[in-house]
Amino acid sequence: MLAQPLPLDGGGALAGVEIAYETYGTLAADRSNVVLVCHALTGDQYVASAHPVTGKSGWWDRMVGPGKPIDTARFHVICPNVIGSCMGSTGPASDGADGAPHAMRFPVITIRDMVRAHVALLDALGIDRLHAVVGGSMGGMQALSLAANWPERAARVLAIATTARHSAQNIAFHEVGRQAIMADPNWAGGNYYGGAAPDAGLAVARMAAHITYLSEDGLTDKFGRSLQDRDAKSFGFDADFQVESYLRYQGSGFTKRFDANSYLYITRAMDYFDLAEEHGGRLAEAFAGATARFCVVSFDSDWLYPTSESRHLVHALNAAGAPVSFVELSAPFGHDSFLLDVPALDRVVAGFLG
Amino acid sequence: MSLRPDLAVIARQIAPDTRVLDVGCGDGALLTTLRDTKGVDARGMEIDAALVAECVARGLSVVQGDAERDLADYPDAGFDYAVLGQTLQTAMRPDLLLDELLRVGRTAFVSFPNFAHWRTRAALMFGGRMPVTRALPVSWFETGNIHHVTIADFEALADTMSITIRRRWFFADAKGLGGLHSVLGANWRAEFALFELSRGP
Numbered sequence: 001m002l003a004q005p006l007p008l009d010g011g012g013a014l015a016g017v018e019i020a021y022e023t024y025g026t027l028a029a030d031r032s033n034v035v036l037v038c039h040a041l042t043g044d045q046y047v048a049s050a051h052p053v054t055g056k057s058g059w060w061d062r063m064v065g066p067g068k069p070i071d072t073a074r075f076h077v078i079c080p081n082v083i084g085s086c087m088g089s090t091g092p093a094s095d096g097a098d099g100a101p102h103a104m105r106f107p108v109i110t111i112r113d114m115v116r117a118h119v120a121l122l123d124a125l126g127i128d129r130l131h132a133v134v135g136g137s138m139g140g141m142q143a144l145s146l147a148a149n150w151p152e153r154a155a156r157v158l159a160i161a162t163t164a165r166h167s168a169q170n171i172a173f174h175e176v177g178r179q180a181i182m183a184d185p186n187w188a189g190g191n192y193y194g195g196a197a198p199d200a201g202l203a204v205a206r207m208a209a210h211i212t213y214l215s216e217d218g219l220t221d222k223f224g225r226s227l228q229d230r231d232a233k234s235f236g237f238d239a240d241f242q243v244e245s246y247l248r249y250q251g252s253g254f255t256k257r258f259d260a261n262s263y264l265y266i267t268r269a270m271d272y273f274d275l276a277e278e279h280g281g282r283l284a285e286a287f288a289g290a291t292a293r294f295c296v297v298s299f300d301s302d303w304l305y306p307t308s309e310s311r312h313l314v315h316a317l318n319a320a321g322a323p324v325s326f327v328e329l330s331a332p333f334g335h336d337s338f339l340l341d342v343p344a345l346d347r348v349v350a351g352f353l354g
Numbered sequence: 355m356s357l358r359p360d361l362a363v364i365a366r367q368i369a370p371d372t373r374v375l376d377v378g379c380g381d382g383a384l385l386t387t388l389r390d391t392k393g394v395d396a397r398g399m400e401i402d403a404a405l406v407a408e409c410v411a412r413g414l415s416v417v418q419g420d421a422e423r424d425l426a427d428y429p430d431a432g433f434d435y436a437v438l439g440q441t442l443q444t445a446m447r448p449d450l451l452l453d454e455l456l457r458v459g460r461t462a463f464v465s466f467p468n469f470a471h472w473r474t475r476a477a478l479m480f481g482g483r484m485p486v487t488r489a490l491p492v493s494w495f496e497t498g499n500i501h502h503v504t505i506a507d508f509e510a511l512a513d514t515m516s517i518t519i520r521r522r523w524f525f526a527d528a529k530g531l532g533g534l535h536s537v538l539g540a541n542w543r544a545e546f547a548l549f550e551l552s553r554g555p
Contacts, residue, residue, distance in 0.1 A: 037388060318427060319427075348410050351413075
């Protein structure tokens, strides 16, 4: 629980903010070995430990751990749940001052608000300067926001498969998801806590988003036009195709671990993200006071946050005179590549953290 | 770490505590040397992702990119030196690349294999085939060297483009050729050449 109310970009402040976080590895006596890992839209603090609801291993288990690229034998890794989420940090499902869930009374937050909460957490833990801040996708946005707004707080910034601004296409996909949730009668204006949740709407939101996390080639390789548990088309609307069955499974699985209102709030925060707009319209200005080394990584099959967005970011960092490395890695998995088996990413991450 | 002869000369010539951009920096050998021995703010550009990853692992700041497209992203005179080692002959438009080098760097170092070396001339004259030599070991159909250039050609281009040649170094048998002051002689004897360039006098 933060001692002070958290000021918000939208005006006002949020009192009684709780931040749930996990740590891995031992904190050095001089507190110089801290790596902050920021999670993505539907991620959580369980970066390298089992998820309490699904029991699945940590979402970046392959990257974080003893002897792994983010080596917890050397680094003290902190992974906080973002505010607005639903895994322990304050969000729309948390109780407000009146004891009832905030629901849609929860203020609209931004990526910078999430990072302001992270900084408040670091303050509470007595950590002045991070060895590195690392994130993929929305986690990368947080890493960039930290570098732009609290430039003295991190020595290294590793931004993977991310962007400095949400594009019209990014916003459009998110809006489809939000409308699916709000069209579910169970959503009930957001006041579904204690009753039936808008699982159908949330599942559709997840299905649409999931497509954007994969590549066309990846889908074709994995499913093609293969049929699901049948030899012929049913001439009905069952999940005839394997890809349909897969998406339905992804959607329904997601509803077991995620809150629909959190999905609305966090996608909104991502849509509002535009680092240049925060800094007078010029992205280079956002990094004018940067003291960190930067490493930007994109994937050639990622069409959600394509390499062109990373290049735009690298251009701005160069213009600001910041030390920056950039690499576009080849991987077949689309945007999700940052979470999957891409050995070249492991080498870059380990090398950059030093 | 032992540097390629042209890079070793460049490393000696570059002043301490300056800003250097190595275009086509490979595994970052020159940049590492400059950073570690001269306190240089060393940056690189490299087209090969695996080599960029090696550079990042060395703690270098290297951007994956194609010099002929992505140098345009760099501001004017952002660097004291721009280095182009053994890459000029692979460019689509070497002249435009030289322009860009001298825009982003106040001084440029450019090295390339000399196509007029006697071994190359002999191979072409007596063999009648595109030369495959120690300095140019790849067959014509798979070489990345799409614009073969001689020392005399380069000097003529520099003159046309009003580029000042401040110094020149010539190499054969992986060693410097001392006492070679005539370009004509160098054009026969040098396997590689290195030039220090600037705009204006």
